[in-house]
Amino acid sequence: MRIVMFGYQTWGHRTLLALLESGHDVVMAVTHPRSEHAYERIWSDSVAGLAGEHGIPVLIRDRPDDEELFARLKDADPDIIVANNWRTWIPPHVYGLPRHGTLNVHDSLLPKYAGFSPLIWALVNGETEVGVTAHLMDEELDAGDIVLQRAVPVGPTDTATDLFHRTVDLIAPVTTGALDLIASGQTAFTRQDRSLASFFHKRSPEDSRIDWNWPAEDLERLVRAQSAPYPSAFTFHRGRRLEILSSVVSRGRYGGTPGRVFYREGDGVVIVAGADARTGRNHGLAITRVRTEDGRELGATEYFTSMGGYLTGRP
Template identity: 55%
Template sequence: MRIVSFGFQTWGRKTLQALIDSEHEVVLAVTHPASAQSYKAIWADSVEELAKEHGIPVHLTERADAATIDLVKQAEPDVIVVNSWYTWMPPELYQLPPFGTLNLHDSLLPKFTGFSPVLWALISGAPEFGLTVHRMDEQLDTGDILVQRSLPIGPTATGTELVEAGMALIPGALHEALSVLEAGTANWRPQDKTARTYFHKRSDRDSRIDLSWSAVDLERFVRALSEPYPRAFSYYRGERIEILAAEVSTVRYGGTTGRVVVQEGGGAVVCGPDPIRGDNHGLVITRVRAADGTEHSGAEFFTRGGYLTDVPE
């Protein structure tokens, strides 16, 4: 089959590589220009460079405008394959090929539609995540499902580890989807839209620790925001600090939410919805990055006690 690829960042590059390695012909690669903007600068392997290495025509654009649609029409694809495309695609484009447009989304749809689904799945305490290949339609990540692959979320997994594991699913899932499409044996499964969950784009505010959460939720939050993502942060003695590693305390704690006491070999942050009862596990912060960029153990950093706060105090 003749395929046009729309993709960006490492997800788009891995998808293009899988297409190159397949028996199909990639006739055009459409991608966004490189960007230093927040999450676009993370996992920034170039689709453009890979396409050029293999002699595939490349079109750089921020959005699927009239010029983009004309180029795709001229390429005469049998199917369009999309992974990590940041802007809206009009029906005139995604309905153009005979087999329509396949979108790859790194969640088990209909759960975790939207943005940063792997991070949100870990933060939310989901037991598993995965990859879905589905037909693009008028809404975001809501089209009929063709292929799904799932993986468990382990008790110590980081966001980075899960993202990498999800990317490793791309070649197999894409090969299966294209094979059944070409053979005419595709089994499309409509999504249960009543079960849909949507998560917004992450910003700096979304990395701030919410001291009203339980220690279990906060420990997952810290693991989710692993390098290269913006780290979980809070404020301590007026300065912004990053929480690099943490665990749930063995002991239960009482006291004011946010109070830091040195226990269990680290800084135990007293948190939870009812701290005055002394029945909450604390978040034991084991590794911290200070405002000057230096890293410290929690026990070393919090020897003066004090409080974590939502704003500088």
């Protein structure tokens, strides 16, 4: 099939690589300009660079809604558009142009976690599996019929980085498998159950700020979800920003006020957590490693030289 590829960052790069190795004819690539957004500097393999290496014409756009792009698409005469990590709305006259429409590849188990940063949100929320979905694009974002979907489990110590590496390896088989089904003439695919749908916004620094009213179990997952190279989860201690690099849920139960620097437990320092911490029924978050404002990384027992005081959401 003749394919136009829309994509960005490593997700788009892996998709284009899979298409190049699939035997299909990639006739054009459309990608975004490089961004300085914190989350878009991560996993930033270049779609434009890979396309250029293979002599594929490249268009760079923030949005795919101008007349020149549409004219170039019509001239390319694609059988299908394949998109992955395209960051803006694709209008119907574009996604509906090819004979087989547009196949979007998304790194979640749709209909859950449509939108942005699905792996991070899924890990924070304690999902037991994540994955990749190839679906046909329609007028609602990430809502079209599912052509192919694959899942991988989430382990008890997995970070978002672990899940990225595990799911990015699904892109090639999901993309090429879905194209094989479409090329075979199959047209009846799985409708999404919209009652199960959820849509998430882009991550920002505010989403990494620790709220000590959360249960310790949720905070421990937040720390794992904000693993390097993502911006770390953070709090404030004595008015200064403190990044939490690793933590575990405490063995013991600790009562008091959320955010209290309370007790040394093993290699960690326990912080009281949970909106109902006053009851004494909650586990705390045992911080094990931190990074200070000046960039020093320390074990928590080295950083917290005495107990007492509070970690807070603001300076």
